[in-house]
Amino acid sequence: MNQHPSTLSSDDPTVPEKMRPKPWRWVAGSAGGVLLALAGTAGFFLAYPEKAPASLDRTIEDVSGENPHPVALIRPPVQPLSALAQLGEKIFHDPSLSGSGTQSCASCHDPSRSYGPPNDRDVQLGGVDMRTEGLRPPPSLAYLYRQGPFGIGPTDQENDSPIPLDQLAQQAQGTARATKSAGTAPAANQMVPSGGLFWDGREDTFMDQAKGPMMNPAEMANKSLYDVAAKLQRARYVSDFKPIFGNDIVNQPAMLFTEAMSALSRFQVESASFHRFDSKYDHWLEGKARLSHAEIRGMRLFNDPDKGNCAACHLSQPTADKLPPLFTDTEYEALGVPRNRRLAANRDPSHFDMGLCGPLRTDLAKQTQYCGMFLTPTLRNSAKRGVYFHNGVYHDLKQVVDFYNLREVQPGAIYPHDASGKVHKYDDLPARYHANIDVADAPFDRKAGDRRPLSDAEVQDIIAFLRTLDDGDKATGY
Template identity: 60%
Template sequence: MNQPSDAVLPPSLPAGGEPGPVLTRRSWLTLPAWSAAGIVLTAVIFSAYALVYPERMPVAIGALVEAITGANPQPVHLSRPQQAPLSAVALLGKEIFYDQTLSASGTQSCASCHSPKNSYGPDNAFPVQLGGAHMSDAGYRPPPSLTYLYRQAPFSIGPDQGDTDAPVDLTQLASQATGAQRAQKTALAAPAAPAMVPQGGLFWDGRADTLQDQAIGPLTNPVEMANATPEDVARKLLQTKYLDQFKQIFGAGIVANPSLLISEAMFAVGRYQTEDSSFHAFTSKYDYWLEGKARLTHAELHGLQLFNDKDKANCAGCHLSQPGKDGLPPVFTDAQYEALGVPRNPAIPANKNPEFFDMGVCGPFREDLAKQTQYCGMFLTPTLRNVANRKVFFHNGVYHDLKQVMDFYNLRNTSPEKIYPRDASGKVQKYNDLPPRYHANVDVADAPFDRKLGEQPAMTEQDVQDIIAFMKTLSDGYKVEGS
């Protein structure tokens, strides 16, 4: 579908044609309150335009309707996941998801860090969460939201491997990618999947391939639920009020097999996340706008245009905004990994050690690609759905609101002194959360990072506010008029 744009209308010229009148969608928004004079002027311009360029009028009229009303001139049908009562396995998973007795402290469950009231992310603004046996141990990264993960593919490097049972050697694939030119990220262009880049997987570094694997990790993490061994987890599962559900679903023999008991328990948690629509509701204002059931404000429309503008914000270069050809709603991520060079967060206890660096795909929590240093500093691109509900941003929680995030993108290269601290000599410590030997991994090619020191930023202050207004339309729970 055509996304809103400030591109000159008509968007193209016939062979040998001359430029027509400069009719931009933003220009329509600036007519003062669509006064009577403005409407008359518009009618005159469009009448003249129709005489000269009749073949382009449908596009121009669609843009005009969109600008005046905020409606999507080309609504689509979205194929949302089917809603049905939860299966017995998913109901069991829901019990486990909220069960605090499975933690060493007896006070922490999956929902403690993934609150349903906050889009299954943390319900506080701490950069990292506390856990451990006494709920006093700090984590290393803010827990990402669990929403919109149902379509996430397993971690891979390079092109989709397709349906194959052959094991994939990630180290070999990564070695083959060494020296390969980094693919450009361009809004509204097809993702550069053939490039040898990491993609898919769960957690910030992609070390889990399935929701089941992701659920198992926190159980024995010493700074999270902090069980000493898997056997400890199994013993706690045997003492739960829902043990009979295990037996009914998986057979009575499950109680005699601790590893299978844990595996099936976390499989159930994964099924709960897959089946329960609250994890992928697709009820945002933007979804309804795509379907022609809601209208965007002028600020939201302009924000969407900038979001999709490859020379401006270029957000859609990584946070894909268009529905798929199969009607699947966009989840606002290409599921690839980027090194953005966000500033170090001194509020994370681990960062008090100047020798500690969280480098994402190449470690320290992921070990299998530690030698593939071309990926140091790369972290998973998260979904932007429900982004306005988040209280911390990026893998280290360094920012706490969308204005700070947008300023980082806008000013990182043009005014780095506004983003990074200075050392004792007064020098700006750019990319200070990544060892200098890996600074070449940081993206400087894609807009808005393609601006140079001292140049005009890609976005104005008003642009930033309009993009934020658009991102707020990605929050679930929007009520359509008449529903």
């Protein structure tokens, strides 16, 4: 929603009320009666500037649920999978490639849950005995096809000699971070981390992403690529490699492994199941669905820079070239979510998962200004997930929205207390890195004791809107 205020429409429900030009309205009816509001019509009605109470105005604005400015979204083409992608689909669903013989890629990235976790566990179990606990819940594999490589600062300039990340990070030190506000264009040339795959962006390509779980001792637990290649040589679909790569591919273990990862990559790129864009919100954007009153209110709160401000990071508007919104800016934030003491790794009080500066990512370990930062995930299909944030501390959307709503104004409702009653704020990050935590962007720009940004009813409205982002809406038009 990067529009100049002068171009905003007075009847666009995606635009926060305070940013819209005030319409002239004809209001009919007695006190307490039904009101009709016709703004910007042919001019039949003499009008006076709007002075209706806020509750009355909400009733007026929510009556339709239609998008007054539908757009024609441009989705990825849907076409039959190539032979390589079909091979990748078989590999994706093959549990025999794991050390346990029971875990496939789909075991942790369930297609029925938008390629996210298959259950509500904090983290998934894996390893050769399927008893080893992972460090983080699996992120969704959906809607990653437009994710750029990891970088720090602008990525739209071609450079034959890329600057090393450490050098970019050093350049970024001391640079003031721009405040993020829904409805405002992102500041240009921001030296902030963005892009990449996994919670810490440590891989840039689907091929490299696929390799990681294959070798991870807490996941598919192969000791080397040669273990995976040996299992591929015994797979029922091994003959499918030959028409694509030649008959000798099965006798070249390293090449067989590499091409298997390329097949997994093509499956994620080509299959429409990874980027469906058929949610109720997508259909509303196109004028094919109506949102309920609660969903409309939730959308406004989501986009309101003084309320939810969710759209500051979870971009909600189509791009300039009509690509559907991904509901992420693919940047990294230190949110200070509370420590999940249920995790096996966290039984060690000296263990901290600090995202960009470790422990799984090691190349930025010395760049301590990034400690505690994790990738902003898409909110598409967030209602289908049963686990949230990098440590799986929360298990429903109410807890998630309450965290944003209460973290600063009522920290005692979010963080643990010691025996004396003192709140241990930001307890999952060493104190020396607390300066990295976002306290500038709404709704985190408040102090303890301030009025909370959202009422209980408004929290429920935002959740109602988030549910419109689930794939699988049956649009019927009207």
